[in-house]
Each structure stands twice: as structure tokens, then as C-alpha cells.
Amino acid sequence: xxxxxxxxxxxxxxxxxxxxxxxxxxxxxxxxxxGITAYDFSHIGHARAAVSFDVLYRYLKHLSYxxxxxxxxxxxxxxxxxxxxxSGENPLELSNRFCEEYLVDMGALQCLLPTHQxxxxxxxxxxxxxxxxxxxxxxxxxxxGDVFFSVDKSPNYGKLSGQLLxxxxxxxxxxxxxxKRNPADFALWKAAKPDEPSWESPWGPGRPGWxxxxxxxxxxxxSPRFDIHGGGADLKFPHHxxxxxxxxxxxxxxxxxxxxxxGHVTINNEKMAKSKKNFKTIREITESYHPLAxxxxxxxxxxxxxxxxxxxxxxxxxDALYYVYQTLQDLDDALLPYREAMAEDGGKxxxxxxxxxxxxxxxxxxxxxxxxxxxxxxxxxxxYQDALKFINASIGKLKKMQKKQxxxxxxxxxxxxxxxxxxxxxxxxxxxxxxxxxxxxxKQKTLTRAGLSEEDIEQKIEERIMARQNKEFxxxxxxxxxxxxxxxxxxxxxKETVWRPCFPSQANSSDGDKSTS
Numbered sequence: 001x002x003x004x005x006x007x008x009x010x011x012x013x014x015x016x017x018x019x020x021x022x023x024x025x026x027x028x029x030x031x032x033x034x035g036i037t038a039y040d041f042s043h044i045g046h047a048r049a050a051v052s053f054d055v056l057y058r059y060l061k062h063l064s065y066x067x068x069x070x071x072x073x074x075x076x077x078x079x080x081x082x083x084x085x086x087s088g089e090n091p092l093e094l095s096n097r098f099c100e101e102y103l104v105d106m107g108a109l110q111c112l113l114p115t116h117q118x119x120x121x122x123x124x125x126x127x128x129x130x131x132x133x134x135x136x137x138x139x140x141x142x143x144x145g146d147v148f149f150s151v152d153k154s155p156n157y158g159k160l161s162g163q164l165l166x167x168x169x170x171x172x173x174x175x176x177x178x179x180k181r182n183p184a185d186f187a188l189w190k191a192a193k194p195d196e197p198s199w200e201s202p203w204g205p206g207r208p209g210w211x212x213x214x215x216x217x218x219x220x221x222x223s224p225r226f227d228i229h230g231g232g233a234d235l236k237f238p239h240h241x242x243x244x245x246x247x248x249x250x251x252x253x254x255x256x257x258x259x260x261x262x263g264h265v266t267i268n269n270e271k272m273a274k275s276k277k278n279f280k281t282i283r284e285i286t287e288s289y290h291p292l293a294x295x296x297x298x299x300x301x302x303x304x305x306x307x308x309x310x311x312x313x314x315x316x317x318x319d320a321l322y323y324v325y326q327t328l329q330d331l332d333d334a335l336l337p338y339r340e341a342m343a344e345d346g347g348k349x350x351x352x353x354x355x356x357x358x359x360x361x362x363x364x365x366x367x368x369x370x371x372x373x374x375x376x377x378x379x380x381x382x383x384y385q386d387a388l389k390f391i392n393a394s395i396g397k398l399k400k401m402q403k404k405q406x407x408x409x410x411x412x413x414x415x416x417x418x419x420x421x422x423x424x425x426x427x428x429x430x431x432x433x434x435x436x437x438x439x440x441x442x443k444q445k446t447l448t449r450a451g452l453s454e455e456d457i458e459q460k461i462e463e464r465i466m467a468r469q470n471k472e473f474x475x476x477x478x479x480x481x482x483x484x485x486x487x488x489x490x491x492x493x494x495k496e497t498v499w500r501p502c503f504p505s506q507a508n509s510s511d512g513d514k515s516t517s
Contacts, residue, residue: 006063010228011304011373013236013259014160018373021258023227029060029067030226032218032256034235035117037074038098039083042105043279044294044309045232045265045272051295052262052303052374053230054111054428059370062426069114070221072214073099076120076207081196091197092121105282108291110428118217120208124199126216127208130250131188131201139249143179145191145204151184154245160259161237186242188212211242215250218243224251230260233304234271263306265298272309280309288449290442292429293318299376299427312504315487319503320380321429322442324420326500327388329435331417334395338410345407355390355412359419362387366423376427384423387416446501450486457483461490461497 008021023029033053036046053071060067074080075095084091099119106113120127131147134140139153151157151165158165165184176183187209192198198205218226224247231240240259247254264271272279285294296317301307335342342349351359365383369375394413398406424430431438447453460479467476480490489502 006367006371008059008063008371009373010258010260012257013261014256019258021227023065024225024257027064027066029065029228030222031057031060031067031069031228031230032214032222032226033069033071033114033229034214034231034239035071035073036098036102037077037079038095038102039077039080040098040274041281041283042098042102043265043272043274043281044285044298045279046102047105047109047282047294048265048298048303048307049230049232049262050106050111051109051298051428053260054109055299055303055374055376055426056228056230056260057112057114058426058428059374067115068222070116070118070218071114072217073102073117073119074210074213075099076197076213077210085195101283105286108286109282109295110292110431112428116221118221120213120217123213123217123220124208126220127212128201130216130219130246131208131212133250134188134246137249139245140188141181142203145189145206146177146179146187147189147203148177148180148185149188149242149246149249150181151186151245152182154249156248157184157245158237158241160244161241163237163241186211186238188246211239212246214239215243215246219247219251219254224254226256228258228260229256230262233261233263236261262303263301265307265309267309269308285314288445289314289318290321290438290445292431292438293321293442293445295428296321296380299379302373302375302377304373305377315503318442318445318501322439322501324380324388324424324429325435325438325442327391328417328420329439331391331395331413332435334398335410335413338398338406341407342410342414347411349404349407349411351412351415352408355409355416358383358387358390359416362416362419362423366426370426379427380423384420387420391416443501446487450483450488452486452488457488457499461499464490465497 009018010021011018031053033049036042057067057069073095075092080091080095084094087094131140134149135142135147137153138150140147140149165182189201189203189208189212190206191203192205192207196207198207218229229240229243236259244255266272267278267280270276270278282294293314294317297314298307300313300317361383366379369379391413394409398409401409421430433441447457460483464476464479467473467479483490483499484502485504487501487504488499491498491500
């Protein structure tokens with residue numbers, strides 16, 4: 001896709017408006033996203049940030065940009081030290097363990113690996129160099145081995161977050177230090193304390209403050225000025241505000257052209273956070289829901305909007321994705337007998353006009369939504385659903401068609417599948433597994449949620465068959481209804497009864513065929 005012809009608009013937090021994205025270097029993008037502080041398993045608030053910016057990364061690549069994507073790990077921090085002391089572990093070993101666990105979660109969620117994943121502990125020289133520059137520019141000062149940034153020397157401080165300097169609180173994760181010249185001054189370097197990891201510096205042994213790491217690492221891997229900086233909305237102040245102050249103080253050409261922030265995941269109308277102890281870990285959710293269902297849920301609202309967590313929303317995402325993959329599997333099965341005939345045709349057959357229209361609408365609607373600040377809300381509805389309906393309506397007609405007409409329809413269906421797969425791929429909803437393998441995994445997750453096994457379902461089906469044979473239709477209805485409440489739909493296809501996942505709900509009292517698509 002030609003990036004120059006596609007006008008991508010992104011909402012810039014700094015200007016509080018959507019702007020045409022114009023990279024500093026044509027065809028190339030520098031992207032930095034704040035990663036996790038690695039001291040525990042990551043929750044779905046972390047997953048939302050990761051998925052939001054993975055979608056951006058994927059879409060920029062879809063637009064043919066060469067993207068240098070940097071996402072850091074904070075492996076030196078107060079929270080890590082506290083947790084390590086509680087567990088009797090070495091802080092760096094503990095953080096390394098949870099960095100690796102995070103990568104396992106990212107793999108499950110189909111998040112592409114960034115170009116670089118730097119860790120604070122590996123970049124002390126870059127951090128020390130930047131702090132030294134800030135001091136030399138008279139924007140930082142040393143107090144008893146600590147180094148603070150003087151916010152009074154940053155004329156635009158507060159511009160990103162809208163926080164007035166006189167209203168700001170201390171820009172640290174600890175209480176206000178009376179040694180500061182301004183209560184809003186924040187730590188660049190913290191003097192060593194007993195039993196804490198430390199590194200040598202010109203101001204004595206210690207470790208970096210929270211904010212300086214991202215300024216130093218983004219400047220190293222990208223440049224002091226780069227295209228896009230992303231992170232959660234909670235990072236606007238103080239973290240990102242302090243990043244701007246530091247980078248601009250150390251580097252005359254420092255700055256970011258586009259600031260992007262994703263909304264929070266909420267639970268019971270509160271932001272999900274470890275500090276509130278109201279969080280659900282990624283690992284906890286993916287024990288009972290397919291990781292693709294979680295990814296779909298995380299994209300179900302615009303990335304800037306708050307996203308309310310609930311089991312019913314996850315059920316809805318799971319059901320929607322199952323329908324997509326079942327349709328594509330049904331298409332694969334329907335095309336199988338005709339693969340040889342299509343190969344012999346050698347591409348002579350042409351798509352139908354109706355199919356071309358379906359594909360054009362699917363592609364144009366998808367691009368329009370994505371170009372408008374990555375609007376993934378309801379992304380697999382509308383024209384995408386129309387494409388799936390076209391597939392379902394067409395595959396049943398193939399056997400009745402004349403050879404020439406059938407070849408034209410086969411070519412049309414193959415092209416529609418390509419378009420549908422491309423959308424899934426850009427959204428990160430396509431894996432290396434076959435449709436059948438994904439469906440099998442999703443069915444297993446459904447059984448896990450229901451607390452049932454395949455054998456349990458087969459027994460229920462047998463009980464229902466016996467009830468129908470004995471004309472005990474009320475019992476037959478009850479069996480089906482009970483399973484439907486558990487997210488399992490029984491479907492009578494000819495003389496066979498099969499099951500598939502469905503949205504958990506009260507079953508219809510009728511024992512007739514029930515559509516759960």
C-alpha cells in the first residue's frame with residue numbers, strides 16, 4: 001500500500017486534535033512506546049496498551065512504512081526492589097523473569113516483536129550521559145548524591161498534560177523532598193541506599209529516576225527528535241511531561257511530533273491497576289478465553305476511549321471471532337473439491353461484479369476506519385460481515401452452478417477470502433494455525449469456561465436424542481437450554497447433532513434449529 005496516497009490521521013495529545021501523519025523522513029517512522037515495569041504478571045490494562053500500539057505498528061507496515069519500533073522494559077524501579085525484598089530475590093533476576101513472562105503473553109496476543117526492547121540496566125551509560133548534559137545546561141542540580149531536574153528551567157512544562165506548574169505535584173513516585181528548589185522538581189538520579197542495586201556515577205553510586213530512562217533510550221535508538229511516542233493515558237503526567245522537559249534540556253533539537261495515548265481498561269467504573277488490586281492478569285483471562293478473543297475485545301472500542309471489562313464482552317468477542325473463522329473454514333471445505341479445476345483454468349475465469357463490489361466495500365470501509373485515527377471499534381462488522389454473508393450464501397450454490405459460472409464464483413470466493421484474511425492480518429487476528437486448529441482451540445476454551453469435557457457434551461447429546469425419541473420434548477428443550485446458558489449451542493445438521501460455542505444466554509423454548517451466528 002502506498003503510504004503517500006493514504007492520508008493517515010492521528011490524534012495528537014499535544015495539540016488535542018487529529019492531524020495528518022507526516023513522518024520526519026519520508027517512508028520511515030520512528031516509534032517509541034513505554035513498556036512495563038517488570039515486577040509481576042501483566043494485566044489486561046498492559047495488554048490494551050500493547051495491542052493498541054501493535055495495531056499502529058502493523059498498520060504503518062501495511063502502509064509500506066519502514067518502522068523502527070522501540071518498546072522499553074523498566075527493570076530498575078522502587079516497585080521491583082520492594083517486590084524483590086518481599087520474595088528474597090535479586091531485583092534484576094526478578095525483573096528479568098517478568099520481562100520473559102510478558103513476552104510470552106505478547107506472543108499469545110499476536111503482538112509483533114518491536115525492533116528494539118531495551119532495558120534500563122543495559123543503558124546506564126546513555127542515562128548518565130544525558131543527566132550530565134542536563135546539569136551542564138543548568139537544568140539539573142545535585143543534592144547529596146541525588147540529581148533533580150529543575151522544572152522552572154522548562155518554559156513549556158505542562159503543555160502536554162495541561163497541568164499548570166503551580167498546580168503540579170511532585171513528579172516522582174515518592175513524597176515531596178524538602179531539598180528540592182520547586183516541589184515539582186523530579187529525580188534524575190537517586191543516591192544509593194543500603195541493600196538496593198546501584199551503579200557508579202559522577203555524583204556517587206545510585207540508580208536512575210523513573211523518567212530519564214525513556215528520554216535516554218528513545219534518543220539512543222531513534223534520535224532526540226522522532227515521529228511518534230505512545231503510552232497509556234496515565235503516563236501523560238508526570239512521566240511524558242518529564243520526558244519532554246529532559247530531552248529538550250539535553251538536546252536542542254529534542255522533541256516528539258505526535259503523542260498518542262490509549263485509554264484505560266476499567267472494572268466497576270474504576271481504572272484497572274495493580275495498586276487498586278482490581279486487576280485481571282493476561283494469563284488469568286487466557287486460561288478460559290482464547291488470546292485472540294482477548295485481543296478482539298481490547299480492540300472493540302477506539303483505542304483512546306475507556307474500555308469497560310466484563311465477561312459478557314469477552315463472550316461477545318469470542319462468539320464474533322468464532323463466526324469469522326467458522327465461515328472461513330466452511331469456505332475452505334467448500335473450495336477443496338474444486339482446487340484442481342481452478343488450477344486447470346489457469347486464472348481465465350473472472351470475478352463476478354457482485355463479488356468485486358463486496359471486496360471493494362470491505363477494503364474501502366476498513367481503510368477509512370483505520371486511516372481515521374485507527375478506529376478499530378466495530379471493525380469486523382458492516383462490510384466485513386457482508387463479505388462473510390456472501391461467502392455463506394454462495395458456497396451452498398456451487399454444486400448447482402454450470403461449470404463456467406461456478407469457476408467465476410470460485411475465483412470470486414478466493415479473492416474475498418484474501419481480502420478478509422488481509423484485514424485479520426493487519427489487526428493481528430490471523431495466526432500461523434489453520435482455521436480448524438483455531439476453532440478447536442476456541443472450543444476447548446468454551447469447555448473450560450463451562451467446566452465440561454467433550455465426553456460431557458456427547459453424553460448430553462445422547463440424552464437429548466433419547467428424549468426426542470421418547471417424545472420427551474420438554475426434557476430435550478431443557479438439555480439444550482442448559483447448555484446454551486453455558487455458552488454451548490447444539491445444532492441439528494441432518495441426522496447428526498453437533499455443538500459449537502455461542503454467546504451464553506437463555507435458550508429459546510423451541511427445540512428447532514437455532515442460529516448462533
